[in-house]
Amino acid sequence: MAKEQLPVLVVGAGPVGCFIAYRLGKAGIPVQIFEKESALPYTPRAVGYYGATQVVFQETGLYDLVRAEGFMTAGLCWRTLPIDDGKGGKRLGDLLAAQPLSDPSDPVKACPSGLLNLRQSELTKLVLEEALKTGNVKIQFNSELSSIQQGDDKVTIDFENKDLPAVTGSYLVGADGGRSKTRKLIGTPCLGHTWPERLISTDVILGNYVDPVWHTCYIIGTQNYTIMTPLTDPIVGEKSLWRCTVAIPPEDQRSDEELLQEEVIQGLYEEVVSGPRPLPAEIKAKAVYRIHQRLVPTMRKGRCVLAGDAAHMNNPYGAMGLNTGLLDGDALAEALIMVLNEGRSNKILTSYSDARRRVFRYFVDPTTTANKLRLHLASETAAEDDDYLRSLQNPTAEEMEKGAKPYFETWRTDMRAVAKDAGL
Template sequence: MTAEPNERASNGPSPPEPVVGNVSVETTRTSKAVLVVGGGVVGCLTALKLGQAGVDVDIIERLPETSNAPRACGYFGAVHHMLNDIGMYKLIRAEGFMTRELSFRKPPKDDDEGRGGKVLGDIVANLPLCAPNDDLTEPGSGLLNLPQAQLNILLLREALKTGHVQIHFNNELTHITSNDDSGVTVLTHNPKSGAQRQFEAKYAVAADGAHSTARKALGLPYPGHTWPERLIATNVMVQNVEETPMHTHFVMHPTFFSISTPLQDPAMGEKTLWRWTLAADPALEKCSDEELLTDEVIYAHYARCMPGPRPLDVDIVARSVYKTHQRLVPTMRKGNVLLAGDAAHCNHPFGALGLNTGMLDGEACAEALIMTLKDSFPPAQTLNTYSDSRRKVFQFFVDPTSTQNKLRVHSNPVETAAEDDWLLRDLNHMTPKKAVEMVRPYFEVWRTDMRKAVQGQDDDPSALVN
């Protein structure tokens, strides 16, 4: 079954609808060069890059359509250059919008009008994402904003346009086997009908998220730890009451910390869509996820961290609860299966290093497979180099940076954080040298040039091990 895009009145384009044939209880087979497990952003980006290179790809996705859950929404640094290289930057920019910096703030304070209203808290520090006089915000400058659900649809549509990619919704992985000689075989079932299918490919990419069925089926552990706080993610229509060029901001607090970022370009005096992500009250730790998502609980959080008159005039569009983790698989290659995105690693979302890192995985993963399938690079060396390179990026950059982003918003007393914390202090006393040093890893470390990486392994015999 091939999914073709269609249009529907909604917030942005609707997900492609699958065309489902007659249900059969017997196994049907399909075979391509690459099978991607997971039709999210990482899986679709991987398939797009492969399709652009003429590689035939099947994507299997357990859901009936692409997900609309409130997840990531901001893209920056080397991710801009990657998106530009695959022809997606301008398309995303046309549907999204740009912001220039973010801020760390104290909790909201009284508006002194005597009616209980609040204004944004004092700025502790600003983090610039482009030069103050940058009117162009070319790729690499600023924060490109577009909800993950809309990005997913764009990537899938462009992948389908290559003519080399098919997506199969309602196909949940049940079994996977990998052999270096014969390739990969995956069995799926339709969660609604129970119909079974068999997919075969030379290589597979597991991009099916933090709860990856593929990773579990391969027997790979997921070592690391889980953060104690649950996060409540909400998409909410908010009246814009204060002009701020930063838009995105952290509210620093030992318990009720949060981050907000616009999902639509804010217009003063109008209601626009925002993402507010809130640390759940530790006093409610025994509450179920459903109880945390009640209006009563969420509005109490908003009252602590959101500016505006009281009572707040907001409309919640979407809400979800999730736990956050710092985890990394011991290898991102198992036989002819490569892992990418949250299936391979996950980290705290403060700082936008989760989905962005997964997208850079997808680019490197696709390039490794193109090198192997199209350019006769040695498979073992190339795929091992992919695994090692991306694991190093997580271990030496993503993991420590995201960990400290999280701790920074709640571990330092907010009254003294601007001088106690080196990053906040540097932001408030910025020099050109400090600015270069601060942004360098986001361009020189975060993204992997697979061809250079493999060439650098030529003298390393361990890279040749299967």
């Protein structure tokens, strides 16, 4: 009788952990997910998926499901602060540059064009449901990790709740976010820096008074630089849910609690949100975040492997955080499938670590850093001073294709090609 296969243990029921479980479950590999919270949490987090992430969704059978739950927009732009409209309100600020991800007049926006929008919490719920449908994935809530013991052919975990029995698996995936307990327990630091600003991120119901064409918008020319992006389909003449994330300069010494007072948030909206005054804004969720640029020295320690924010963190400008984590998940799941289903050497997991760290170090980190620093520019001269914004003024099709290439070819890791190159 064949020996029963030990499950892969996934710590963290966020989108990255659930996606890895989904991929492994579809490949017939047993998975157990452990989440410290009592349910899937909701906080104002990521929302947009583009480039290689859409390709991965399509290849793994998720694209149509995500698209059915979400909606499409054409791209993003940079604007000045809103401008007085002469009627007591404010109109959209002047357009400085736009980054099209599809033709805005294209009603289809077939994969992988456009920006596919679905709140992180809704994506997580969808992917977990699909993972459970495989019959190979189980999830346990209220299960905070307390210790990890590694052997030659297995890994065993214990929990803070001592009433829960220890669990043994073949490998452990730490997908438990920026404050990863897995990362701490395996003794891996997350090196880099924390930006001095804080971000107030809110989900807010606003009216859609005009069609801005490029719905996701960076507002520069202020210490409170801002990103506005829709969370539900923004139909002109109707109200919809928007994400408004505003930077708070480091010299502002108010506490997080003070910053989350409704009058403080409404005061920020007065500066950065267009529309009539008084502004009819209904805040549905709010949080204060610190933002980081950090990377672990290795994403693998023995039979424990990290993915997503547990391994690296970057500021949110450019929507590269969750997308990078999902692309980690794509690569790690493929590596584990090769090891567990095909009997390949688990040195492939070290190759995974090396490859994904290179992607972060040489692509994600510098790109997101440049995206953030661009928001500090003076809006009066940004379109002329910044080479990237200048390149978007009248680009040729060839220039646009060249600019998009890294988001498909560099951002994603082909683990089978990596393993072949390493002779594994």
